[in-house]
Amino acid sequence: MMRRQARSFCLTIAPIIAAALLSACNQQAEDTESAQKKKRPPHPVIVQTVAAEPVAIDYSRTGTVTLRNKARIHAQEEGRVTHFPWFEGDRVKQGITLLRLDDTLLKAELKKAQADANQAMLDLKRINNLISKKVASREQLTSSRTRLSITQAEVEILKARLAWMDIKAPFDGVVSTRLVEAEDFVSKKTHLLTLIDPASLYVEANFSELLLGQVRQGTAVKVRIDAAGNKTFPAIIRRIHPVLDPATRQAVVEIDFKQAIPRIHAGQFARVHFSSVAEPRIMLPFNAVQQGRNNQFVYVLQDDKAKKVDVTSGIKKGDRIEIIEGLTPGQQVITQGFLGLSDGKKVVVKTNS
Structure with missing residues (x-):
């Protein structure tokens, strides 16, 4: 009976002793870890003071x-090309003849128009003499003057058309495109060549x-x-x-x-x-800005601890990046020492040697 009671007592107290020993071990481990934390030195970092500086952005x-200056030369009259000595790449001076069309027919028409104008002039003089003698009427005088004006206008028109047969360079330039050849017959509005001004x-x-x-x-x-x-x-x-x-x-x-x-x-x-014009901007080293899942952030030094602060970045220039929102001048941002760094961790500032 006594043996059975002793055995029952041992079985009852053994778990209690084991639990007490385990608790003592855990407490000792926690005390050791706490002591190690107290002895662990602050995390070394390098910081930069936030300041706005004038920065111009390169684009x-x-x-x-x-x-x-580019002229597409077109024919204003129709005719056969009689003179076209210029080719692509040739340089020409302003006023030089680029191309000439056969003007034989227009010259003949001009002679006829000049003869008509001369005759109209003689007729007008004759009518004036008759008017002075009161033999001709005022209607005849008016008609004679009108005919003279018409024939003189026809002469001017033919002179202009004749000038169009001799196509000249409008400026100093280079022939970039030659579209017709000598002896070709061209119609009005035909694109003849293109002249450019380098x-x-x-x-x-x-x-x-x-x-x-x-x-x-x-x-x-x-x-x-x-x-x-x-x-x-x-x-x-x-x-x-x-x-x-x-x-x-x-x-x-x-x-x-x-x-x-x-x-x-x-x-x-x-x-x-x-x-761009230089404007005040907050610029940080590119590696100071950390990338989260959906945001960007930096670590700011506050009360000897690293504090995580969300920021919005702007333009990049070289190895620096602009901070648009999240920081104010005077704050100190951690720029080096990120390995093992976390929000709230105690830090110590080291000089950047």
């Missing part, structure tokens, strides 16, 4: 080299509605032509078209070179570079 747009080259680019607020007429820009190598050429915005394309929300901007650029051609690809 780049693509465009096309275009001609401002000195009138400019760049045409499309600017978005946001970029239009950064430029105005007279803004200085730089242009790089890929085919001309890595050189950039100074240029200036000459004209901003007032209407945007409703499909792209972009407007055409015309950019003039400040000086003539040799060995570039219409149709070439161009890049336009310019900077």
Whole structure:
């Protein structure tokens, strides 16, 4: 009986002793961990004081080299081409004959019209003499004057038509297209050739509605032509078209070179570079801005601890990024020491050596 009671007592007290020993071990482990936490040094970080600084943003747009002076020469009279010595690439001076049409028939018509005008002049003189003698009527005088005016007008018309047979260059330029040959017969309004002025080259680019607020007429820009190598050429915005394309929300901007650029051609690809007006902006190193699931944030130093603060970023420039919302000047943002860093963790500021 005594043995059975002793055995029952042992079975009852054994779990209690085991639980007490386990509790003591856990308490000792917690005490050890707490002591280690107290001894663990603060997390070392490097910070930057938030400040607004004037920053200009660099922009780049693509465009096309275009001609401002380009003349499509058309025939104003019909006739046979008797003289056309110019070919693509030939340079011509203003006023030189580009092309001549056979004017034999028009010259004959002009002679006839001049003869009619001379006869009308003689008739008018005769009527005036008769009027003085009261032999001719006022109606005859009026009719004679009218006929003289008509014949003189016909002479002027034929002179103009005759001048159109000798087609001259409207400006110094280069023949870019030759569309007819000597001895061809051409009709009125036939496109004969195209003349371009290489000195009138400019760049045409499309600017978005946001970029239009950064430029105005007279803004200085730089242009790089890929085919001309890595050189950039100074240029200036000459004209901003007032209407945007409703499909792209972009407007055409015309950019003039400040000086003539040799060995570039219409149709070439161009890049336009310019900077906005410098405005106060909060700029941080790019790696200081952390990316969350649905937001961006930075760590701010507050009471010797790292505090997580949501921010909204803006433009990027080099290795820095603009902060639009979330920070105010004077705050200190952690820029280095992110490994193992978390919200609320105690930190110590180190110098950036």
